[in-house]
Amino acid sequence: MYGMDASSPTGLHDVLVDLADPRADQLVTDLGCGSGATLAVLARHEPAARLVGVDTNEDALAGLRRSVEKVHAVRADLARGLPLAPGTVDIVICHNVLESLVDRMALLAEIDRVLRRGGRAVLGHTDFESIVVTVPYRTMATADGQMGRWLPGLVRRSGLELMTVHPHIGLSTSLTGKAESRVLEMAAAVRKAARLDAARVTAAEVNRWLDDLRAVDARADFLFSETAYLVLAERSRP
Numbered sequence: 001m002y003g004m005d006a007s008s009p010t011g012l013h014d015v016l017v018d019l020a021d022p023r024a025d026q027l028v029t030d031l032g033c034g035s036g037a038t039l040a041v042l043a044r045h046e047p048a049a050r051l052v053g054v055d056t057n058e059d060a061l062a063g064l065r066r067s068v069e070k071v072h073a074v075r076a077d078l079a080r081g082l083p084l085a086p087g088t089v090d091i092v093i094c095h096n097v098l099e100s101l102v103d104r105m106a107l108l109a110e111i112d113r114v115l116r117r118g119g120r121a122v123l124g125h126t127d128f129e130s131i132v133v134t135v136p137y138r139t140m141a142t143a144d145g146q147m148g149r150w151l152p153g154l155v156r157r158s159g160l161e162l163m164t165v166h167p168h169i170g171l172s173t174s175l176t177g178k179a180e181s182r183v184l185e186m187a188a189a190v191r192k193a194a195r196l197d198a199a200r201v202t203a204a205e206v207n208r209w210l211d212d213l214r215a216v217d218a219r220a221d222f223l224f225s226e227t228a229y230l231v232l233a234e235r236s237r238p
Contacts (some may be wrong), residue, residue: 009221010042010122010233011197012095012168012170012228013037013038013040013043013119014041015156015166015168016038016041016093016095016122016124017038017041017042017045017093017231019073019122019166019230020042020093020122020230021120022042022045022046022049022090023046023049023090024046024048024049025048025049025050026046026049026050026091027049027050027088027089027091028042028049028050028051028052028089028090028091028092028093028146029051029052029053029054029082029089029093029114030042030051030052030053030054030092030093030094031054031078031092031093031094031097031107031111032054032055032078032094032095032096032097033054033055033060033061033064033073033108034055034060034064035060035063035064036053036064036067036068037065038069038093038095039051039068040062040067040068042093043068043069045072050072051068051071051072052071052073052074052084053068053071053073053074054074054075054076054078054083054091055071055073055074055075055076056075056076056077056078056113058140059076060073061073076114078097078101078107078110079101079102079106079107081101081106081110082110082111082113082114082163083180084114084227085114086113086114087114087115087116087117088114088116089111089114089116089119090115090116090119090120091119091120091121091122092111092114092115092120092121092123093121093122094107094111094121094122094123094124095122095123095124095125095228095230096124096125096126096228097125098123098125098147098151098154099125099144099147102119102204105154105157105158108154108155108158108160111123111158112158112160112235115160115235116235117235117236117237117238118234118235118236119234119235120163120232120234120235121155121160121231121232121235122230122231122232122233123151123155123230123231123233124148124151124168124228124229124230124231125147125148125151125229126147126148126226126227126228127145127146127147127148127149127226127227127228127229128144128145128146128147128148128226129145129146130148130226131182131186131224131225131226132223132224132225132226133183133213133223133224134216134221134223134224135221146162148228148229149229151165151229151231152165152183152229152231155233158233159235159237160233160234160235161234161235161236162231162232162233163232163233163234164231164232165231165232166229166230166232167227167229167230168223168226168227168228168229168230169225169226169227169228170224170226170227170228171224171225172222172223172225173221173222173223174217174222174226175213175217175222175224179224182224182226183210183213183224187206187209187210190206191206193202194206194210
């Protein structure tokens with residue numbers, strides 16, 4: 001969870017790593033790794049694991065190299081397949097990536113291909129339509145706000161075996177950190193949609209929404225929460 005809430009001792013990246021449960025010498029690949037927040041936790045959890053981070057953004061990969069020692073950073077477009085040999089990966093982690101892909105089943109098939117038999121995949125996605133923000137009114141636009149809740153079904157229809165589904169709630173009572181980042185992401189998405197005449201709101205209304213959020217935060221009434229669904233799957237076939 002986010003913010004300064006005493007009831008939130010375990011962060012999302014810690015939960016992803018706990019579900020992955022890496023062991024020494026295992027090959028762990030984070031798809032869409034960004035600057036390496038999950039891999040950094042994983043390196044502390046199991047220093048002897050072999051780590052590979054895959055992302056399309058070179059700036060993010062540069063951040064990964066700075067934050068995680070002994071990581072192999074690979075620049076690749078996940079929509080074009082994985083640059084990994086079949087049956088060579090022990091653990092795949094992939095969070096908040098599927099929403100950005102047109103063919104989501106293709107990536108799941110690639111994950112199934114690169115995992116060894118008994119290898120596990122930890123797949124997560126924020127359910128953006130479940131975001132709660134304390135404000136007089138709400139404005140939000142995303143590519144697929146329900147991606148989190150669709151994730152278990154996507155896994156069931158792939159070659160992977162669905163093991164468990166875990167909800168993780170991120171909570172903050174102040175407009176700082178992850179909560180602020182998410183709110184600004186939402187605002188930017190709505191502004192872009194407004195510019196393209198794809199939203200029923202204007203940029204001025206988005207700015208008013210942000211001002212209202214800051215006012216709520218200033219009087220200590222702010223609350224933000226979002227739910228991510230984390231799916232543990234396994235490659236059980238030869």
